[in-house]
Amino acid sequence: MIRLGVIGTNWITDRFINAALSTGHYQLTAVYSRTLEKASDFASKYEPVKCYDSLDELANSDVIDAVYIASPNSLHASQAKVFIKAGKHVIGEKPLASNITDVQELVELAAEHQVLLFEAMKAIYVPNFEVIKKALPKLGRLRKVYFSYCQYSSRYQKYLDGENPNTFNPVFSNGSLMDIGVYPLSSAISLFGEPNSMTAQGSLLDSGVDAHGTLVLHYPEFDATIAHSKVSDGFIASEIQGEQGTLLIDFISECHSVKLCRRDEPVVDLTVEQDENAMRYEAEEFARLYSEGSVSHEGLIRTQIVSAITTQARAILGVRFPADEQS
The missing domain is CATH 3.40.50.720 (NAD(P)-binding Rossmann-like Domain)
Known part of the structure; x- marks a missing residue:
């Protein structure tokens, strides 16, 4: 225990x-x-x-x-x-x-x-994320990836009203990329590894943090586009496109459903049942590592790659946190 x-x-x-x-x-x-x-x-x-x-x-x-x-x-x-x-x-x-x-x-x-x-x-520990990993070979050569997480913040109106909520305050190292963009970004890095290069765009609020933005991760044969926003809602599925088929993923941060669309074949629903509280699976993974006495683990590699990308992306956009000055 x-x-x-x-x-x-x-x-x-x-x-x-x-x-x-x-x-x-x-x-x-x-x-x-x-x-x-x-x-x-x-x-x-x-x-x-x-x-x-x-x-x-x-x-x-x-x-x-x-x-x-x-x-x-x-x-x-x-x-x-x-x-x-x-x-x-x-x-x-x-x-x-x-x-x-x-x-x-x-x-x-x-x-x-x-x-x-x-x-x-949580995004990479839910059962349906494992379904995605196992289904990748069925897509053939990968050509396009589009992961989207756009959710209008409940605190945005407070910001518009002149308040200074944590969500849009650089003092708290926040903003769209750090708050929700890290979910699809972490999923992409877990699936495809470190990219050869990266480009970043975004729109900044007067507070100094990003309201929304787009990352493009460049791999040898495909690009992975990461769209994120705290000032608009998104409803489209995320996609992984290959020459033989496409995976459709509903809500990439928890992978509510996964569907395989192969050319000239019926759509196959690959979704498996998940706990309503998606955080259960990250808790289980930590408990597993703890019981095994693991200190070095794969998750730390992903975390470092993701952090390097978000740090570089913020530099491109001009988002600077007070915490950066203390590092």
Whole structure:
């Protein structure tokens, strides 16, 4: 049983806790927030749970084996370092850190302290993502890939009204690419590996973060186009096109359905059943790595490639975070 502590008292933390507990591999033992009152309010539905308002006290306590970090993006790296140095395993909500420099430092630090570092990227651990990987040979030579995740932010109106929500604030290392673009990007890197080169375009808000954008990953025989937006809704399926057929994927961040369309053949629905809470599968993968004593794992390679691309893309677009200056 993995004794789990959590940082963050928002809906995503609740969702991860429920997913982790449903696997039978975790016990929630600690909650951190900036105030004990807020931590206690959040933890009340999970009692008995110890509450903390000091990261150092939690990291050096004997009540947790691992911590799940779901604080604002800009805090992921500094908080992860505290726990890694204390010998605790870390599940970092995506993105693992603000930039590639911080990601590489975390990877090196985790190896030094022999702890498991893991990015919670649900998209690549759901069962239907494995279906996609197994179906790729049926497409023949790959020619075009189009992955799209566009979702109008519930906080965009607040931004338009003159407020400064975290979602559109560079202080928190946020924006469209870092918030949702990393999902289709991570899926592409997991399926096809590191590209030969990359191009990036996007539109910036006055706050300094990207509202929406497009990445194109260039591979020897095909391009993978990644479309993302926090200011518009998208409803089209993602596609992987080959000379012999095409895969249609509904909602690439969770792969709700997968269909195979081969030329002159009936469409085949390859979809398998998945848990309604897609975070269950990343929790299961972390538990598997933990039980095996794995420190070096494939996910860290993907995380570093993705972070290098997002860091480069932001440089092209002119998106600069305060966290970049601290790296």
